[in-house]
Amino acid sequence: MIQLSDQIKQFSPDVLVKDYRISSITAYNRLEPRPRTENFNESLKAAVHDGLWFLTRQWQMGEFESEDAGSAIDARLITKQLHIDRMALQQNPAKIYSDEIPMEAQIEREQVPFSLALKIQVSQYFLSLHSSTLRSKYFAVYLTTYPLTEDNNPDFTTQENSKQLLRSTIKRSINGELLLADIFDGSFSSKVGIDVIDQPAIDTLINNLKNWYQRIYTQPENNSEKAWDGQKLSYGFTTAAPRADNTDLVLESPEYNSGNLDWYNFDVNxxxxxxxxxxxxYEPNLTTESAI
Structure with missing residues (x-):
């Protein structure tokens, strides 16, 4: 090693640079356009065929909120809307559709089974609507008329938690299932024996309870009217919107299962x-046309 290093020192610096320099490779690429036409007028115009799309993208990206914002000088739109006003679940007869309840809820809803927890929930809400005077006057009658009892359902008898819940609430709650059944068929006041002087206040309580229950638990009027198809594991339904020419725009969704309705769930029949x-x-909700 010493002899080799001594020999290297005898070389001049120029020789070392020449013999030990790093090699490099230089290559060039050139882009060559190949036009297929001699007239570029249309391309150079950069025409905008969907100005509304550009405006919505600017709004979506928040460009209108900046200081140097892009905004339209003048935009005029004419919109035409068809309103869905009928809906049929599977092969059931069509009914009037109301958008007061989301369409997903009307399609997917089923009868809610009255568990012990639901009976107590209805009971507690109903009692909370009472004034102290009404509660002290009628609570004992409620306990006698609508008592909470053990459920013969095996799911209840084998659950110790359910038994503990019953024992802790049996003297402070009533049977909400029986209560609602009498309220909806109109026999509540006669069964309990409501005094005439208390009837207006009780009617207000009943209406509040019914509105609360129907708002929390939306259920079909008829248990046989279901959109669920157990074989396909999906929901099937048909909707319609009236046109001005006395025809309907019929939209079908034979296999809806995503849980969130959107435009791509519908097919035009x-x-x-x-x-x-x-x-x-039924009165058709006809097409509306408006200018913006």
Whole structure:
């Protein structure tokens, strides 16, 4: 090693640079356009065919909120809307559709089973609506008329937690299932024996309870009217919107299962021009056209 290093020192610096320099490779690429036409007028115009799309993208990205914002000088739109006013679940007859309840809820809802917890929940809310005077006057009658009892359901008898819940609430709650049944068929006041002087206050309580229950638990009027198809594991339904020419725009969703309805869940049925509804109070919600 010493002899080799001594030999290297005898070389001049120029020789070392020449013999031990790092090699490099230089390459060039060139882009060559190959036009297929001689007229570029249309391309150079940079025409905008969907100005509304650009405006919505600017709004979506928040460009209108900046100081140097892009905004339209003048924008005029004419919109036409078709309103869905009928809906049929599976092969059931069509009924009037109201958007007061989301369409997903109307399609997916089922009868709510009255568990012990639900009976107590209805009971506690009903009693909370009472004034102290009404509660002290009628609570004993409620306990006698609508008593909480053990459920014969095996799911209840084998659950120690359910038994403990019953024992802790049996003297402070009533049977909410029996209570609602009498309220909806109109026999509550006669069974309990409400005094005439207390009837207006009790009617207010009953209406508040019914509104609360129907708002929390939306259920179909008829248990047989279901959109669920157990074989396909999906929901099936049909909707319709009236047109100005006395025809209907029929939209079908034979296999909806995503839990969130959107435009791509619907297919237009071009073969069906009408969705009949057997309700005398039906009035078509016709197309509306507005200018913005």
């Amino acid at each position: 071009l073969d069906q021009r009408e969705l009949k509804v057997e309700q005398p109070d």
